[in-house]
Amino acid sequence: MKFHLIGVGGAGMNVVARLLTAEGHTVSGSDREESVVLEQLRELGVATSVGHNALNVPSDAVVVRSSAIKPDNPEMIIAVERGQEIWHRSQALAYAAGDRDFIAVAGAHGKTSTSAMIAVALGELGADPSRAIGGHLAGAQPGGYLGIGSAMVAEADESDGSFLNYSPRIAVVTNVEPDHLDHYGSTEKFQQAFVDFANKIVPGGLLICCTDDPGARWLADIAREAGRRVATYGTRPYPGDHTLVIFDTNYRGKTQIGAQRASQTVNFVLPVPGEHMGLNAVGAWLACCDLGYEPQACGHALESFRGTGRRFEVRGEVDGIRVIDDYAHHPTEVEATLHTARSITSERVHVIFQPHLYSRTKNFASAFAQALDLADDVIVTSVYAAREVPTDGVEGDAIVELSSKASYEPDMSVAARLIAQRAKPGDVILTMGAGNITRMAAVIIDELNS
Known part of the structure; x- marks a missing residue:
C-alpha cells in the first residue's frame, strides 16, 4: 500500500512511518519545518517534504493524520476533495x-x-518485539521498530480518545488522572474513555493497573466487576491478584525494587532513579510475566533498561552542575520528577518550566505552582501552544502568581542563561515541559561553559 503522513516528523507519526516502511509499504510525508527526524526518515526511504502543500499528496495514497492536523490543512483539503481514504x-x-x-x-x-x-x-528475553514509542530509547534507538517476534508494544494515547482504536492482548494503565479536558470536556467523560479502553481488551486478555493511583484503582474494580482478568500493583496491599512493590531508597541514582506477588518475591535493580519509575517497571514486569516468561528472568531483563529520551535524561555536566531534561508537563509528573532530582543531590534544584497547552495551564495552575515549589529556584516561560490557539488572560505567569518560588520570563533563551548563572557546583538544573524547552539544555550548557 501507499501512505502519506501529514506531520510525519511528530513523535507518534514518525514511529508509524518507520513501521510502515519496514513492512514494505511506500511512505511519504510532510512537516512544517526541517528536522533531524526528517533526515532520518529520508535515509529509510521515506519521501519527506518541508511545508504543507496539496502537491505533496499522492492521489493514490491513504492519508494519515494526527489530531493536531486541522481540517484547513491544504493536504487535508485536497485529500477530502479527491475522496481519498483518511486514517488517524x-x-x-x-x-x-x-x-x-x-x-x-x-x-x-x-x-x-x-x-x-x-x-x-x-x-x-529474546522476543524481539516491535515497538511504537513516542521517544527514543537509550543509545539513540528509535521509538519505531519492526521486530520478528509476535509482540507489538505501543503507547496508547488517551489525549484524543484514539486509544480506542486498539484491541490489546495486554493493557497497562499507569493512572487515570484527569487531563486533556480540552478534548473530553469533563472528568467523567475522561474516565469513561478508560472504561471503554478496558472493554477493548481481547477475550482472555489482561488489564494491569497501578493501585497507587485512585483512578486506576477505580478502573481495576470496575473491570473485575465486569468479569475481566485484572492484575494490580502498588506500594500498599490490595485485594485480588496484586503485586506489592517495596523500594530500597539507599540506591543513589538507581531504584532497587522488590515485587511480592502471591508467595513469590522477585528483586531487581532498575538503573534509573525515581520511585515512579520503579512502579512503571513493575507494571512492565507483570506484562512480561503474563506473556509466559519466568518472573525472575523478567526482573533481570528490566535491569537492562537505561531510560528514554526526555525522561530524566542527563544532557551534560559542567563543573559538577548536572543538566537534566524531562518531559514532565502535568503537575503529578512535575512533582515526581522533582522528588527524583532531590534524591540525586543534596544541593539546590533549579527548574525552567514551559507550560504545555493553555487549557492545561488554566485548569492546573494551582497544582503546577504547588509542585514547582518543591524546587529551590524556578523560572516559568511562556506557554507552548501545540494544537491550541492562545487563550486570553492565560500565560505562564498564571502559575507564578500562585507560587512562592517561581518567577516569570517569557523568553526561554533568557531564562536558560539566567538559571545557568545562578547554579553552583553540585546543583541540578532541570528543563521541563512537553514543548521545545528541550532545546534550552544546550543553551544552559554553553552558558555554564562560558
Whole structure:
C-alpha cells in the first residue's frame, strides 16, 4: 500500500512511518519545518517534504493524520476533495501491528517509560518485539521498530480518545488522572474513555493497573466487576491478584525494587532513579510475566533498561552542575520528577518550566505552582501552544502568581542563561515541559561553559 503522513516528523507519526516502511509499504510525508527526524526518515526511504502543500499528496495514497492536523490543512483539503481514504495515526498503527500480540500502555503519564521498559525487557528475553514509542530509547534507538517476534508494544494515547482504536492482548494503565479536558470536556467523560479502553481488551486478555493511583484503582474494580482478568500493583496491599512493590531508597541514582506477588518475591535493580519509575517497571514486569516468561528472568531483563529520551535524561555536566531534561508537563509528573532530582543531590534544584497547552495551564495552575515549589529556584516561560490557539488572560505567569518560588520570563533563551548563572557546583538544573524547552539544555550548557 501507499501512505502519506501529514506531520510525519511528530513523535507518534514518525514511529508509524518507520513501521510502515519496514513492512514494505511506500511512505511519504510532510512537516512544517526541517528536522533531524526528517533526515532520518529520508535515509529509510521515506519521501519527506518541508511545508504543507496539496502537491505533496499522492492521489493514490491513504492519508494519515494526527489530531493536531486541522481540517484547513491544504493536504487535508485536497485529500477530502479527491475522496481519498483518511486514517488517524492510531488506525495506521493498528494496521501496522497486524495480528501481533498488542501490548498497550495508557495513562496520563508514564506511558513512554513503561512501554519502553516492556520493549527492552522482551528484547533481553529474546522476543524481539516491535515497538511504537513516542521517544527514543537509550543509545539513540528509535521509538519505531519492526521486530520478528509476535509482540507489538505501543503507547496508547488517551489525549484524543484514539486509544480506542486498539484491541490489546495486554493493557497497562499507569493512572487515570484527569487531563486533556480540552478534548473530553469533563472528568467523567475522561474516565469513561478508560472504561471503554478496558472493554477493548481481547477475550482472555489482561488489564494491569497501578493501585497507587485512585483512578486506576477505580478502573481495576470496575473491570473485575465486569468479569475481566485484572492484575494490580502498588506500594500498599490490595485485594485480588496484586503485586506489592517495596523500594530500597539507599540506591543513589538507581531504584532497587522488590515485587511480592502471591508467595513469590522477585528483586531487581532498575538503573534509573525515581520511585515512579520503579512502579512503571513493575507494571512492565507483570506484562512480561503474563506473556509466559519466568518472573525472575523478567526482573533481570528490566535491569537492562537505561531510560528514554526526555525522561530524566542527563544532557551534560559542567563543573559538577548536572543538566537534566524531562518531559514532565502535568503537575503529578512535575512533582515526581522533582522528588527524583532531590534524591540525586543534596544541593539546590533549579527548574525552567514551559507550560504545555493553555487549557492545561488554566485548569492546573494551582497544582503546577504547588509542585514547582518543591524546587529551590524556578523560572516559568511562556506557554507552548501545540494544537491550541492562545487563550486570553492565560500565560505562564498564571502559575507564578500562585507560587512562592517561581518567577516569570517569557523568553526561554533568557531564562536558560539566567538559571545557568545562578547554579553552583553540585546543583541540578532541570528543563521541563512537553514543548521545545528541550532545546534550552544546550543553551544552559554553553552558558555554564562560558
